[in-house]
Structure formats: C-alpha cells, structure tokens
Amino acid sequence: MIFVENLIKVLKKNKINFFTGVPDSILKNFSSYVENYPKNKHAMATSEGSAISIGIGYYLSTKKIPCIYLQNSGLSNAINPLISIASKEVYSIPLFLIIGWRGSPRQPDEPQHKAKGKITLKLLKLLKIKFCILRRENDLINIKKLIQKSRKRKSIVACLIEKNTLKIKRKKQKKIVNKFVLRSDFINEFLRLIPNKSKIISTTGYTSRELMGLREKQKNKKGKDFYMVGGMGHSSSVALGYALNSKKQVFCLDGDGSILMHLGALRTVGYQNNKNFKHIILNNNSHESVGGQLTNAEGIDFKKLSNSIGYKNYLKINNKNNINNIIKKFIRSKGPSLLEVRIRNGFSNNLPRPKNLIKIKEKFMLN
Ligand SMILES: Cc1ncc(C[n+]2csc(CCOP(=O)(O)OP(=O)(O)O)c2C)c(N)n1
Known part of the structure; x- marks a missing residue:
C-alpha cells in the first residue's frame, strides 16, 4: 500500500511539479488529487498521446521533467509521440510516466485488461523505457534513482502501479447535485x-x-x-x-x-x-x-x-x-x-x- 500524499511528496522532492494524463481506476486517488492543481501545474488530457505531447511541450518550455499518468491500455495511444518524438533516437526528451497496470499477471482482471496486462512490461522494454513497480512505500526510493537517470540521460522512465495499491489519507468528496x-x-x-x-x-x-x-x-x-x-x-x-x-x-x-x-x-x-x-x-x-x-x-x-x-x-x-x-x-x-x-x-x-x-x-x- 502507498499513500498518494507520500508519492507526490517524493515527486516534488525530485523536482517534478507538473502533471498531465488521462484518468484510470487504479490511479484514481492520484489523478483526483492532482486535478485540483492550478492550470499551469495540471492539464487533463483527452488522450494519452496528447498527454505525452503536453509533457513534451512542458519540457521544451521549462527544461523540467513532467509527470504523465495513464492506464496501460492508453500506452498504445501514447506510443506514437513516445517513440517518434520523445525517444532517445529522436529528440531525447525526459519524461516520467505513472502507469496503472490493469491485468497484471498477479491479479485477476477482465479479458481486455488481461490481454494488455500480459504485454505491458514487454512493450516498455521494446520502447527502451526503464521502469520500476511500486507495491509498497519502501519502493518509493526507486523513483529517485529513475528520475536521476531520466534527467542525466534525457530519457523516458516509468513506474507501474497495480490495483489496490494507492490509498489517500484525506478524501475530498465531490458532490455534484443536479436535476439530470x-x-x-x-x-x-x-x-x-x-x-x-x-x-x-x-x-x-x-x-x-x-x-x-x-x-x-x-x-x-x-x-x-x-x-x-x-x-x-x-x-x-x-x-x-x-x-x-x-x-x-x-x-x-x-x-x-x-x-x-x-x-x-x-x-x-x-x-x-x-x-x-x-x-x-x-x-x-x-x-x-x-x-x-x-x-x-x-x-x-x-x-x-x-x-x-x-x-x-x-x-x-x-x-x-x-x-x-x-x-x-x-x-x-x-x-x-x-x-x-x-x-x-x-x-x-x-x-x-x-x-x-x-x-x-x-x-x-x-x-
Ligand atoms: C485508452 C484508454 N484510456 C483510459 C481508459 C480508462 N477509462 C475507462 S472508462 C474511462 C472513462 C470514460 O469516460 P466517459 O466516456 O465520460 O464515460 P463515463 O465513465 O462517465 O460513463 C476511462 C478514462 C481506457 N479504458 N482506455
């Protein structure tokens, strides 16, 4: 189990202050937290490819690494700008990805998620994206190493998170009342x-x-x-x-x-x-x-x-x-x-x- 607040603390300590992405059920506590940030610190993207591209633009303007969150099913939307713009062989743009790993072989899931879950690590390897898996608070130390690597080599790095890992200390209840x-x-x-x-x-x-x-x-x-x-x-x-x-x-x-x-x-x-x-x-x-x-x-x-x-x-x-x-x-x-x-x-x-x-x-x- 990992508290969202602690994950964000580690990211901030490592100078990651900008977030963009497409929501995912595994990461819901994380995305609900950062979506309240001001517009220059968070952008809700409409697709994962757009999220990667917003992150690329953020880096070009600030020289800082963005955090992009997505579900592993959206990795396929992200692959185009990841490989054809951000990869080392093209513009070499440092990005930090947080990926909700539906269909991880360790956990039961639905057929469509199992299919993608099985190939997620292989896809990351093929894309030459270094990654770690975050399962407990102790794993948060790996983030520091990954971000340092990304900064030094100007490369894309990722961490994967499985179902029921992320918890939040203080939940803000959004109650929207309407007649619809x-x-x-x-x-x-x-x-x-x-x-x-x-x-x-x-x-x-x-x-x-x-x-x-x-x-x-x-x-x-x-x-x-x-x-x-x-x-x-x-x-x-x-x-x-x-x-x-x-x-x-x-x-x-x-x-x-x-x-x-x-x-x-x-x-x-x-x-x-x-x-x-x-x-x-x-x-x-x-x-x-x-x-x-x-x-x-x-x-x-x-x-x-x-x-x-x-x-x-x-x-x-x-x-x-x-x-x-x-x-x-x-x-x-x-x-x-x-x-x-x-x-x-x-x-x-x-x-x-x-x-x-x-x-x-x-x-x-x-x-
Ligand atoms: C490519 C991709 N990205 C993200 C997801 C995760 N996801 C599943 S349903 C959903 C929300 C869809 O929103 P909307 O179409 O407004 O329908 P609602 O959930 O409000 O019924 C998301 C983001 C996904 N399944 N596939």
Missing part, C-alpha cells in the same frame, strides 16, 4: 423503444455494463449489443463501419470522455452521411467509470459542433420530462443524428461485466 437523469433511467427507456432489428455499440465503462444489466433485467430481445470493453473513444467509428454497409439502424451509446478522446472521428461520421447512424452522448462531464474526474465537456455546444461537422439532427434530454417523445423523435430522424443526454453520476448495484466476448460478438453478428 441517471444513465440507467435513459438506457431503460431507450431499450424499450428501439426498433427490433437495430444494433447498439456501447462505450467503455459503466455504459456498457448498465446496458447489459438492464437488457437482462428487462429480458429485452430487441436489437443486439456490442460492448466496447476496450478501445476507448472508438465506439462511434465501429458503429460507423457497421452502418456504412447495413440497412439496420445503428445506435452508438457514447460518453463525453470517450467522444473527446477521438473527436476527429465525428467528422468522418458527418462526412459519410449515413441515414441509419444514430449517436447518443451520455454527458456527465466526468470520467465516472474511473473515479469521476472532470472531462471538461461542460461548456461544449454539441449542437453547433455536430451541425458544423455534418450531422443532420441534434436533440437534447435535460431531465425526465418528455424523455419518451424525444427518444422516439431521435429514432425516427434521418441520420447522422446526435442525441445529447445530460446525465448525473450514479450507477446501479452489482453491474455485470461482459465476459464471454466471443459469444457476444457472434450474437451481435446474427441478423
């Missing part, structure tokens, strides 16, 4: 109203789990689901790829964090202009599935955004009033259409986790 609907309230209604033969592609985290749970609870056989257990930010592209050569209605259940991660994908949707493409953004302005850190989607005008990149319709749900009629209108609309649902945080008890993924895929591909 719960994610489950919306999905419950939506599932009742979807046409028989439709397809749903749902995003990473609680959304897919709520959809699976509510479908089981309703014993609803209308439509088929494909749960994006990984590949965060890519659900709209998977949905588009399906819609391009299908007459079925295709619904993408997305999150605000997920949409922001690969926002460019929306332009492809707008340009391809498929009538059967229906996009739903469950907007809670937070990465709820990994601890509720802000996504900063608040303030984005999704009506103007979707309009300007080629979506044909925009609808919005703010509260329970008229929710049925708005969903019906959305289903009837000619796509590409966007439905923004403002949701408040909160999830059902005992949410299931998609497990038998091959079976889920085969069922989805049936007519």
